[in-house]
Amino acid sequence: MADNESGKPQSGELFGVPYNFEQPSIGRMLSAYWQPDEGMLVEKPFGVGYTLNLANWRSWVVGLVVVGLLWQESQKDQETEDEGEEPVEVIVDDD
DSSP: OBOTTTOOSSEEEETTTEEEEEEEEEEHHHHOOTTTOOEEEEEOOOEESSSTTTSEEEEEHHHHHHHHHHHHHHHHHHHHHHHHSSSSOOOOOOO
């Protein structure tokens, strides 16, 4: 654990969730997101929690599923916008 001037730890674990508020470097960021010997989730290089390990094929599957779901949602929103623009026919009966 690294301590800052006030003596508070800048990285560690709280209730089983990792945190790291040390100033990130490019090298630390790259090595955090690419860990071939680790699982799908790895500790974030900055912030709280976990992130995807881009060296694991499962992370790419998750990413593709997310992109597919977002694309599907945008298509559904586009269809509902198109349906809302149809003209309405009004029939008036003058008996």
